[in-house]
Amino acid sequence: MTEDYAALVRDDRVHTMLYRDPAIFDDEMERIFKQAWIWVGHDSELPGANSFKTAHVGRQPVIVTRDKAGAVHVLLNRCRHRAASVCERKKGKASVFVCPYHGWSYDVDGGLRKVPFADGYREPVDKADHSLIALRTECYNGMIFATFDDAIMPLAEWLGPARKWIDLFMKQGAGFGVKTLGEHRFRFPGNWKIQLENTTDAYHFPIVHKTFLSSLDEDTENLMDVLGQGGWVEDLGNGHSVMVMIPDLIDLEENLDAPIPDRFAALAAELAAEGHDDDQVRRIVRAVGGSGFNLNLFPNVACSMAFFRVLRPVAVNETEIQHIAIGMDGGPEAANRARLRLHEHFQGPMGFGTPDDAEGWERVQRGAAAGDALWVMLNRGVDAPDGRPEPGHEAGDVSAETGMRAAYQMWKRMMTA
Amino acid sequence: MSVDMATAGISMAGAQEFIWREADMLDRLDYREWLKLWTAEGEYIVPIERDVDDHAGALNILHDDAEMREARVKRLLSGFSMSSAPPARTVRTVSRFVMLKTAPERVKLRCAMHIVEYKYDRTRLLAADVTYRLNVTPGGIALDRKIVQLVNSDDAQFGIGYLL
Known part of the structure; x- marks a missing residue:
């Protein structure tokens, strides 16, 4: 169903369907929550190297981490092997995220560190190609935002006045x-x-x-x-x-x-x-x-x-x-x-x-x-x-x-x- | 294991009777009578995080002294709070009592509480570990501290328009 969304929002009113139509909600998750800057945390929630918190960008669970150099990463909370979540704590300290299912481990910047029993693969697993998926991440005055949209304007411009x-x-x-x-x-x-x-x-x-x-x-x-x-x-x-x-x-x-x-x-x-x-x-x-x-x-x-x-x-x-x-x-x-x-x-x-x-x-x-x-x-x-x-x-x-x-x-x- | 009645001012049976009476008061929204159960210094706390000792230094769902309890009861009974006029109906049971500490002037005990609440065609279940400190006072047993640790306290709650 392609809705005529322009017709549902007037200058002084919006249509009731915006509250109750599941198809509109699904589209919002794609067109808004994947294409806007989404707030995922505040600097102080990541006190020091290897600190992390979990959050969501739209419907998708993410881990927000700080590496040793102080940089913040926002990573999809999903093992690149068979999809298990690699972190189920709300916050804490961790220098590595280990998938509990088959033991694949990831650095705090998302890089794949180790694959157990790696010789079961004919070719070695290409580590560079199996990092945790990283979202584009920018901060303003302690506010950390992430986005799925690599083409979006810089955060500072998005925030504007x-x-x-x-x-x-x-x-x-x-x-x-x-x-x-x-x-x-x-x-x-x-x-x-x-x-x-x-x-x-x-x-x-x-x-x-x-x-x-x-x-x-x-x-x-x-x-x-x-x-x-x-x-x-x-x-x-x-x-x-x-x-x-x-x-x-x-x-x-x-x-x-x-x-x-x-x-x-x-x-x-x-x-x-x-x-x-x-x-x-x-x-x-x-x-x-x-x-x-x-x-x-x-x-x-x-x-x-x-x-x-x-x-x-x-x-x-x-x-x-x-x-x-x-x-x-x-x-x-x-x-x-x-x-x-x-x-x-x-x-x-x-x-x-x-x-x-x-x-x-x-x-x-x-x-x-x-x-x-x-x-x-x-x-x-x-x-x-x-x-x-x-x-x-x-x-x-x-x-x-x-x-x-x-x-x-x-x-x-x-x-x- | 029995409690030595000679040294403990409050027996297990006395504590249970008090706590059941309180539970009944809360289900009946008899909040004004409930206020009278407390000592003047009594603390009523619903924490968020588990294993916190310094509740005053942490964010809680609720952290009430006498003044806040009074204000809270006034609010809940005012008729002007849409979440409590009317509140969800509740039926609660308290059980699995364990005496943690006994002294002549006070006891500390822990128990389990289940609350079933109903509003808007919907029935929800809340569970909590509740720790009580009960004091011996000239007027009988008084509530000196009540800590309600919801089983999912560090997860999302729904609005709670009544007292736990």
Whole structure:
């Protein structure tokens, strides 16, 4: 079946079939997840030579490794002999990957090292021709991406203006650098694009997350009134977008003279007692709460206020999500502990926010089973393409669906290319 | 092997009765009464990684002190959280008790928990090792620490809109 994909995406709406047609999903895996830069990890997840983690690029399992020279490799997790996976651990250290089935072994750069009982082959196995398949891999500011498409533009160009926002996001390292601290992993029975949309959906926040908001102290609740801070949404090209919810927290190295919020008073006192001077304390404390924006990078990762949000399409109606907590690499333990508790408060399968998001997304998938000729409306703020507020034009604010429209235009471009 | 009742303030039978009563409270969503089972310093933890000793230094699915437990119960009972209004229905059993430590003022024990949950035409099964620290208090037995180690804690979960 060849779909007319261009007809399924309009400027202000997308067709319901995008959520529920398994044939469209299969095409997405080929045309998007094999032809885009896909996020596979953060530098800090590979601490030193011979460290590795496993991930997915679309539906395909990969191993992300770091060699002795520090270079990062993304390798298909499949023995070149009879296809067994060569690694089933989530992360760790290994100087060699040995296939458990017949013992073929591979170096961390994917090169075939040894074939047991090699004399059973008339000609020696051509090692150069039987490496683990390596994907093209590039990094930007600690973010590691891989792609099946050797002809794709360089990562830096793919990210374009999003790079500025990645740089701003990484200021949460408060000068120490950003380090991943652990991750929540959860699934919901729904299409991956429902999650992609949600990262740039401020509109749902006060509705879905009412119980999160009411669990905060008054100052923080006011801060998290994301529709009332003068924020906006910007289309950054190539399907990427940024949603600024708290403009004051765009640049964490500014406004360091502002009073320390009550909720961080105890942390500030603890840091001061540890011997950090006032400037350091202010910088660390301001970074602890995270950035005031969500940067949505098409198609599978977001720098979401204080964590990385990674999606993995499993099936047309099944998506796995990681919420990766981040902290300061070598930073004060008290500050990183505070970040862990803040992350647990909202994120993860028992957080005060995530279960309600997941339930909402599931409801979208369930509801999308109804109606064959209906559209999913993305027209909020359509008259203000940059989503910037204008006098007398309420729609163009942070709750505009600008970021979703940006993502779907990229979807259309890739699906019809 | 029997526990020496003279030195152990809490017997195996007493601990089991307490834990079964707690399980029943949780299945019935009697969360306000559940809050009263705890000591003021009590810790309620659902870890992600296995074999972690310093839970405060790690990311957990849940790491609650008294204040967070209160806030969590308020949220779950508020009626405004779509994942818990209503939550999945649950039926849980707790068994395979092993007494790990006994002292006059407290005991530590481990047990197995199976939860069957049902929502949206779907039935799911969760299993966990649960470690309890129970204190002797003037008011009776009190929950001082509960660590729920899900059998698949380091893998993907679905949203959990109730208490484990």
